[in-house]
Amino acid sequence: MSVNVSSGIxxxxxxxxxxxxxxxxxxxxxxxxxDPDGLESAAGGVVDEKTLSELEGAxxxxxxxxxxxxxxxxxxxxxxxxxxxxxxLVLGISFxxxxxxxx
Amino acid sequence: MHIPDSFIPMSQAIIYWLIALPFVFLSLKxxxxxxxxxxxxxxxxxxxxxFAIQALNIPxxxxxxxxxxxxxxxxxxxxxxxxxxxxxxxxxLVQGFVFGDGGITTMGANILNMGVISGxxxxxxxxxxxxxxxxxxxxxxxxxxxxxMSAIVCAVQMSIAGTFPLMAGLATMGLYHLIIGFVGEGLIxxxxxxxxxxxxxxxxxxSLTNTKGVGV
Numbered sequence: 001m002s003v004n005v006s007s008g009i010x011x012x013x014x015x016x017x018x019x020x021x022x023x024x025x026x027x028x029x030x031x032x033x034x035d036p037d038g039l040e041s042a043a044g045g046v047v048d049e050k051t052l053s054e055l056e057g058a059x060x061x062x063x064x065x066x067x068x069x070x071x072x073x074x075x076x077x078x079x080x081x082x083x084x085x086x087x088x089l090v091l092g093i094s095f096x097x098x099x100x101x102x103x
Numbered sequence: 104m105h106i107p108d109s110f111i112p113m114s115q116a117i118i119y120w121l122i123a124l125p126f127v128f129l130s131l132k133x134x135x136x137x138x139x140x141x142x143x144x145x146x147x148x149x150x151x152x153x154f155a156i157q158a159l160n161i162p163x164x165x166x167x168x169x170x171x172x173x174x175x176x177x178x179x180x181x182x183x184x185x186x187x188x189x190x191x192x193x194x195x196l197v198q199g200f201v202f203g204d205g206g207i208t209t210m211g212a213n214i215l216n217m218g219v220i221s222g223x224x225x226x227x228x229x230x231x232x233x234x235x236x237x238x239x240x241x242x243x244x245x246x247x248x249x250x251x252m253s254a255i256v257c258a259v260q261m262s263i264a265g266t267f268p269l270m271a272g273l274a275t276m277g278l279y280h281l282i283i284g285f286v287g288e289g290l291i292x293x294x295x296x297x298x299x300x301x302x303x304x305x306x307x308x309x310s311l312t313n314t315k316g317v318g319v
Contacts, residue, residue: 010144013303017148024155033160033168038254038279039104041167042261046271055266058109064203069158082202083158090197091151094190098143101134 018091025087029069029079104172104257104280105198106213108206111264119260120211126188126219133185142181145306149177150190154197161287169283172217172253175225175246176292180299182308187222188214212260216253225249225292242296247289254280 036044043052060067069086071078111119138146153173160168173194174187181187195213198204205213229245236244258276261267267276299306 010141010306013306014144014148017145017152021148021151021155024152024159028155028158031159033162035160035162035166035168037104037160038163038167038169038276038283039106039110039257041165041279042258042267042272042275043110045275046267051266055107055109058107060203061108061207062200064199064201066201067203069202069204083155086158086197086201087151087155089201090154090194091147093197094150094193095143095147097193098134098138098146101131102138102140102143 021087021091022084025083026080028083029076104213104217104254105195105205106209106216106257106260108208110206110261110266111209111212113208115260115264116206116208116212118211119209119215123211123214123219126185127192127214130185130189130192130218133183134189137181137183137186145180146177146186146190149173149180150193153177153190154194156291157194157198163279163282163286165279167279169279169287171287171291172221172250173288173292174218174222175229175242175249175288176295178222178226179229179242179245179292179296180307184219184222184226187226188218191218191222212257216257216260220256221249221253223249224252238300239293239297243289243293246292247284250284250288251277251280254284 035041043055047055066082066085069079069082071082074081108116153171153176156173157170160170162168172191174184174191176187177190178184178187192214195205195210195217199207199210199213225245225248228248229241232241232244235241254276255273258267258272259269261272261276262269296307
């Protein structure tokens with residue numbers, strides 16, 4: 001029955017993983033740096049102002065429901081909800097895909 | 104390093120999709136062959152954790168921030184860069200479609216950079232150094248180098264797209280991601296791999312934890 005015992009331990013790993021992921025999700029809106037990321041920073045440094053405002057003003061190809069990990073008008077709490085929802089969505093999709101793919 | 108739609112013209116964005124898609128299919132093939140009841144929960148927990156930690160940008164100075172990518176971490180745990188490609192593809196799909204982080208047209212380029220290039224270079228650098236540098240050192244250097252090289256490739260793509268000048272793009276992208284890779288990627292990957300090796304060595308792919316060599 002060693003297989004059952006190990007898979008039980010792996011479910012504990014899953015729950016611990018989920019707990020850590022959710023903890024980070026809740027804290028991220030308060031801890032994350034507001035500074036632009038490496039690519040945006042580089043763009044700000046190497047692209048002339050006219051092109052930069054064109055790049056930044058361009059509409060995305062597809063409108064996303066929660067742009068920039070936020071919910072309009074909901075402030076920090078909206079960000080927490082957005083990131084927690086994203087974490088659970090990724091969890092669900094990868095678990096379902098894994099179950100479907102496994103031999 | 105998520106490239107928005109506007110940064111790459113459509114014709115070039117399609118080419119990056121065409122390069123990335125075979126890797127996505129190979130990663131699904133990997134999943135069919137390798138995943139079992141033991142590994143599915145680990146994959147799901149890692150994917151969720153990587154999505155969450157990518158939302159946590161850390162400041163690196165110069166008014167710039169960065170976050171972990173995680174492909175090398177996943178690749179080391181599963182003993183295959185294909186695992187990193189699979190997890191990053193899933194994370195990027197949700198980020199792109201739900202949160203507008205990274206464009207939909209540029210998602211092929213983002214999968215290529217963050218999943219394929221950072222995962223493959225990170226994993227094989229780790230594998231090459233494991234016996235000499237130990238698991239901790241090799242995972243640090245592998246993750247750091249994988250992220251750095253994906254930023255270099257991204258700068259080249261930006262230059263081909265006509266968005267960045269080549270040399271200035273290489274210099275700034277290189278410098279920022281040298282630091283992001285050091286703090287955000289190398290350190291976190293080494294800490295997580297070391298923690299798993301200490302507490303649950305059976306979770307790591309056996310060929311990589313066996314320091315005497317592969318296939319023993």
